[in-house]
Amino acid sequence: MPNEDTMSRIHDLEVTVWVGKSGLDPVVDELSDQLADRGLVKVKFLRAARGDTSTDALAEALAERTGADLVDTRGHTAVYK
Structure with missing residues (x-):
């Protein structure tokens, strides 16, 4: 779980x-x-991308492919660092 400072930064991030x-x-x-x-990036997984796959699974796959750390997922949005 991200610390309070990171959670505050995540909350203020726009999806890019x-x-x-x-x-x-x-x-x-x-x-x-x-x-x-930027250091932190928020990613939105649209319905068309999800299909039968969960957001968590897609978020993990994207983290692996980019070498990024998956910080948090909520709903259909993930944050990476």
Whole structure:
């Protein structure tokens, strides 16, 4: 669980990466670039991306593909660092 300071930063973050019907491939490089610039990035998994897969599973897969740390998932949104 993230600490209080991190939770405050997460709450104030805007979603800057959206995963849609094209899946994870198109966002891997974008997430990596944003993480290098910002440190924390919030990602929204749209219904078209989820299909029969849970948000948690997609969030974990994206973390593995980018080498990022998955900080938190809530609803259909994940935060990476």
